[in-house]
Amino acid sequence: MSHHKLEVKDLHYSYPDDHKAVKGMSFCIYHGESVGIIGANGAGKSTLLMLLMGVIFPSQGEVCVGDVHVTKKTLPMIRKSLGMVFQDPDDQLFMNTVYDDVAFGPRNYKLDEKEVEKRVLNALELVGILHLKDRAPFKLSGGEKRAAAIASVLSMHPDILVMDEPTAALDPKSRRKVMKLLTSFNHTKIITSHDLDMIFEMCDRTIVIKNGEIAADGVTSEILVNAELMDACGLEIPLSLQNCPVCRTKKV
Amino acid sequence: MANIMNSLYNMRILDDLARQETVIHKLHSLMKLLTTVSYLTVVVSFGRYEIGGLLPFLIYPVMVFTLAELPVKPILLRILIVSPFIIGIGILNPFFDQQGYLLGERVISRGWITFGSILLKSGLTVTAALLLIATTGMDRLAGALRMMKIPRIFVLQLLLTYRYISVLMEEVARILRAYSLRAPNQKGVHRSAWGSLAGQLILRTFDRAQRIYEAMCLRGFAGEYNTGGFKEIRAWDLSYFIGWALFFAVARMYNIPMLIGSLITGVIK
Ligand SMILES: Nc1ncnc2c1ncn2[C@@H]1O[C@H](COP(=O)(O)OP(=O)(O)O)[C@@H](O)[C@H]1O
Numbered sequence: 346m347s348h349h350k351l352e353v354k355d356l357h358y359s360y361p362d363d364h365k366a367v368k369g370m371s372f373c374i375y376h377g378e379s380v381g382i383i384g385a386n387g388a389g390k391s392t393l394l395m396l397l398m399g400v401i402f403p404s405q406g407e408v409c410v411g412d413v414h415v416t417k418k419t420l421p422m423i424r425k426s427l428g429m430v431f432q433d434p435d436d437q438l439f440m441n442t443v444y445d446d447v448a449f450g451p452r453n454y455k456l457d458e459k460e461v462e463k464r465v466l467n468a469l470e471l472v473g474i475l476h477l478k479d480r481a482p483f484k485l486s487g488g489e490k491r492a493a494a495i496a497s498v499l500s501m502h503p504d505i506l507v508m509d510e511p512t513a514a515l516d517p518k519s520r521r522k523v524m525k526l527l528t529s530f531n532h533t534k535i536i537t538s539h540d541l542d543m544i545f546e547m548c549d550r551t552i553v554i555k556n557g558e559i560a561a562d563g564v565t566s567e568i569l570v571n572a573e574l575m576d577a578c579g580l581e582i583p584l585s586l587q588n589c590p591v592c593r594t595k596k597v
Numbered sequence: 598m599a600n601i602m603n604s605l606y607n608m609r610i611l612d613d614l615a616r617q618e619t620v621i622h623k624l625h626s627l628m629k630l631l632t633t634v635s636y637l638t639v640v641v642s643f644g645r646y647e648i649g650g651l652l653p654f655l656i657y658p659v660m661v662f663t664l665a666e667l668p669v670k671p672i673l674l675r676i677l678i679v680s681p682f683i684i685g686i687g688i689l690n691p692f693f694d695q696q697g698y699l700l701g702e703r704v705i706s707r708g709w710i711t712f713g714s715i716l717l718k719s720g721l722t723v724t725a726a727l728l729l730i731a732t733t734g735m736d737r738l739a740g741a742l743r744m745m746k747i748p749r750i751f752v753l754q755l756l757l758t759y760r761y762i763s764v765l766m767e768e769v770a771r772i773l774r775a776y777s778l779r780a781p782n783q784k785g786v787h788r789s790a791w792g793s794l795a796g797q798l799i800l801r802t803f804d805r806a807q808r809i810y811e812a813m814c815l816r817g818f819a820g821e822y823n824t825g826g827f828k829e830i831r832a833w834d835l836s837y838f839i840g841w842a843l844f845f846a847v848a849r850m851y852n853i854p855m856l857i858g859s860l861i862t863g864v865i866k
Pocket residue numbers: 360361362364365366384385386387388389390391392393
């Protein structure tokens with residue numbers, strides 16, 4: 346597949362109740378980029394990711410991965426190169442042990458059990474939860490669950506990593522761990538969040554979404570400091586860029 | 598409230614138990630399945646008035662319990678859960694079948710005998726099924742079913758039902774928690790809220806089931822539930838099955854307690 350390019354052309358989507366969630370988005374993400382997708386609650390971030398993954402299909406426009414259109418027919422191929430980590434790890438982990446959960450993907454691709462084991466142990470090692478492999482996923486802490494969910498996608502060796510709010514509901518230490526982990530991958534990354542500090546640290550490029558439309562698309566360090574734009578889209582400039590709350594000195 | 602959360606944790610105890618590594622756990626899943634199936638068939642084949650002949654079949658669960666190092670309490674609890682149904686089915690027998698039956702010195706109605714027989718048979722079969730799950734695990738069991746060429750749609754149905762039960766339970770727990778926190782002085786749920794709670798539950802469970810299914814599809818799920826490679830069937834696995842099958846056959850054909858009894862009385866004479 347040519348350089349794992351991901352292209353979205355004039356994408357529209359309405360939910361069955363006629364709610365227009367995505368209205369004419371277009372962008373192109375190239376190999377090795379890490380892109381943040383930000384926007385207020387209900388802006389349409391999760392819907393966009395579902396469209397990228399082919400969980401739902403656009404009512405107009407198209408998504409291309411490499412040179413392949415995302416359609417029902419090409420889904421198996423698309424899903425091999427795109428891995429998605431869900432917003433709620435509970436939706437993603439459903440097997441009896443962490444090991445089986447991480448092995449679920451590779452086994453579906455009919456790899457032989459030796460290779461499956463190698464991939465599983467490797468993925469668990471990468472996210473640092475090898476010691477939890479025989480535990481039941483529903484008994485893990487929030488951060489551990491998130492790590493397990495990420496491992497379950499990594500074991501499939503995707504080219505592009507798609508993540509829906511990876512740091513939501515994590516305590517500061519776990520958040521830091523997940524961020525460090527994500528920075529260490531050199532996959533193409535697409536991350537939605539309203540954790541703008543995280544986006545600021547991890548993504549070179551940011552796409553801002555407002556009511557299902559793209560409000561801005563550009564270099565992160567320019568977009569996130571644009572107080573006017575952020576405010577109009579229901580966001581704020583990252584805390585790390587705001588004035589110091591104690592001494593009121595300007596940071597930027 | 599605490600009960601629900603507890604049962605949520607307990608529900609997966611069978612899966613936890615299935616992860617142990619005892620002699621029984623290490624046996625090939627297909628052989629355990631076959632053993633259980635033959636056990637069930639033989640136990641069910643006994644006549645309505647038979648109790649004595651069933652007694653040797655207690656040996657099987659006792660052996661498995663011991664060899665697999667399973668705790669008796671959680672499994673016994675699960676048998677109790679189904680006991681109301683069994684009693685419900687059997688309890689009418691003593692009324693319909695009033696004919697006398699001589700037991701030692703006393704005459705009792707034959708209905709009580711059939712009731713006892715039903716109770717014993719159901720107890721044995723339910724125990725055997727639970728033991729199979731607790732020593733094999735649902736996933737490997739599904740694999741064994743597939744090896745027996747059971748159509749994959751049925752196996753999948755079984756597995757997903759088993760999975761979704763926990764999804765449903767989790768949603769129940771969340772809804773009840775939210776409710777009880779805002780209705781602290783109330784025992785249970787007031788009936789004015791039943792309707793909306795039940796509606797919520799169905800919608801939420803659908804939603805979650807949908808998302809889980811999507812997550813499965815995204816990881817290449819295409820209708821076949823792969824549970825990892827299969828071990829070869831060793832001679833030992835096969836002999837486990839054949840050994841039990843022989844025992845069941847013999848115990849079915851000869852009334853062992855009676856034989857032993859007559860043997861002893863014969864020796865005494
Ligand atoms: N299943 C659904 N049916 C109808 N509308 C939905 C559904 N899911 C989301 N929406 C609506 O679509 C919009 C975008 O939602 P979503 O993509 O989840 O937002 P975000 O992830 O950015 O918070 C919201 O206004 C939401 O109410």
